[in-house]
Amino acid sequence: MNIENLRAFLEVTITGSFQKASENLHITQSSVSARIKALESHLNRELFTRKRDGVALNNGGKVFYPYALSVIKTWQQAQQEVALPPNIDGIVSLGIPVHYWSKLYSDWLDWMNLNAAGVATRIQSDYSSFLLHELREGLLDLALVFEPQQIPNVHYETLFSEPLILVSSEPREVGTGQADGYIYVNWGHQFQEQHNREYPDVPHHRITLALESQALEQILQRGGSAYLAFSTVQPLLQQGRLYQVKGATEFSLTISLAVANNRQNEAIVRQAIEGLKATPFIQQYGADQQTNNRSKNGA
Template identity: 30%
Template sequence: MQIELLDTFLDLIETRNFNKTAERLGVTQSTVSSRIRSLESILEKQLFIRNKSGTEPTVAGIRFADHAKAVKLRWLDARREIEAVGKFDRLIRIGIHFELYERVLEPWLEWVRNAIPKLAIYVEIDYSNQMILDLTTGGLDLAVLYSPQHLPDIHYEQIAEENFVMVSTSRLSMSEVRPSNYIRANYSPFFDRAHKQMLPELEISPISMGNGGAIAHLLRRKGGTAFVSQSVAAALQREGVVHLVQDAPTISQPIYSAVHIRYRHSHTHIRLLKALKPTTV
């Protein structure tokens, strides 16, 4: 199967528009149509329905989407591994949670370059649920995340904790924090439960977000009050953007490593995990 057929199919799943997909891929609309027809011929199933309201995937198209993503991922992995022949002994695919990569990535990769110079690293920044799915399908070899799902093929180990503190662009105490100017952070199910228990009066707020970078951006541009990680809080304080809400509680979020059980006793994976701990403590 030609890989451009999968590229075209996956792009059309996203855009639901033949013309937009043609523009994004730099081909003609007739080329997009031809590729989809070729894929439908190979699979012997109709993948899309075109009508006045637009383009929609069929049931077969929806079911094929996950398989297409997996095939595309394996193809990219194969290309990277072939390109690395002679340069590196092995490729390891690592997933790191969005809130952790600034804290983990630089010191850990520096250790890898010095300690295992023939190891190639591919890094994906993502959320916990997607990383766990990628571990089960083979898309990732190791992940650092907030929210484990206890699946039989995945081994977890708590390696550290991330502390989240409340900051505000005004000098406030807890008694002065109001839902109207509060950005409700939701970094993980664990964080969500802790917030509900500690601060039920702030559960209903006009804005709720799950990305620390986006929350920091809003604090810089619009102001307000929110929970951010200690490292983000320190950076915002250095910029003069926020102040700590001194009497607010701290929410401690466990950090986990995750590997597929087939790699649990791999010497390389064990070394990588041991090296991760100092960067996350």
């Protein structure tokens, strides 16, 4: 199957237009049409529904899209690995959830540069479900995920847990119903279930944001409240810029490390895992550290 035909398919899907796709790919519109026609001929079915204002994927196109995307990503990964210089032993790819990107990637890279200079690295930041998909497709070697899923040939271990606490721009106590300015942060199904059990009278939220950073910015600039990670808000609580809501339940967010079984015992992957566990954030919130703390406290 021709890679350029797949690129044309993805570009038309994104833009919804053969003309815009041709502009982005720097080829003629007739070339885009020819590539899509060749792809449809090879699959023996049409992939797009033609509309007055452009095109959209039909049912066949929707089914084919993730496979086309996977092929392109695999091709790009292969190009990168084949082009590695001779002094590089191999490449390891890590996926980090968007909520924890800024807390982990820089320290992990520093550790890898210092302790595994012969290993090339590729880091991807995305939502947990997408990282698991990339891992399943072989496009990642390891990933940090919120909610482990039963996927063949993937090994999980708990990496760290930390509290999610309800904070507000003004001192207040928890009340019934939804407080004005409350922002629901999408921490995943694990958090959603805990939240629904604790606040059954609040099934819907006026403001829902995908990222913790977005909610924090909104609260600091315009006021409000949200469940945020303790590691994020601790300095702001100490500075008096945020306040923990009195009487509000603390939730726990557990992050697991998912590793492809066929890469688990490779030296460079073991180095990558060692580097993750050596980062200051994991050292503070890691599962082993929490076990030690509980032992010291007699729990």
